Amino acid sequence: MSVSPAIANPASSTTNNPSTPAKPDVLRQRRDGRAPRITTTFKPALPTPRKNKKRFRPGTVALREIRKYQKSTDLLLRKLPFARLVREIAVEMTTDYNHFATNVRWQSIALLALQEAAEAYLVHLFEDANLCAIHAKRVTLMQRDIQLARRIRGAVDRIG
Secondary structure: OOOOHHHHOHHHOOOOOOOOOOOOOOOOOOOOOOOOOOOOOOOOOOOOOOOOOOOOOOOHHHHHHHHHHHHOOOOOOOHHHHHHHHHHHHHHHHHHHHOOOOOOOOOHHHHHHHHHHHHHHHHHHHHHHHHHHHHOOOOOOOHHHHHHHHHHHOHHHOOO
16 A cells, blocks of 8 residues: 655644644844844735715715806816917918918917907817707707707807
């Protein structure tokens, strides 16, 4: 009858056998003469429980933003990208009519006046388009609402 090697040699068994002597933890001296470091085994830290961020009901944050922007008189579009767009359109317009590009210079007040007018126009257009969406028994603003609002306004609304 053959005996398995794990049973034949109990010292090689992976189980904790009380008959085998435990190895003492001996602190070795360091070669540079300093005291040995005390090493401890660290258990992986449990993730700290994070508090969940407060979630508001759908629409609450949107209504808060609406009230915030209705109170403020600040410009909503960034000034530099708007100025770039105005300059680009001005160059296109001058090259179309004069057949050569002219370097058009802009005062900062003129750019701000254009931006104020453009934002006022857009806000009024979105108000009218929102009324069109409400008339269609919707709360979501769609492209066709904006197109309908522009069509109702007539030719005065359009350039050229």
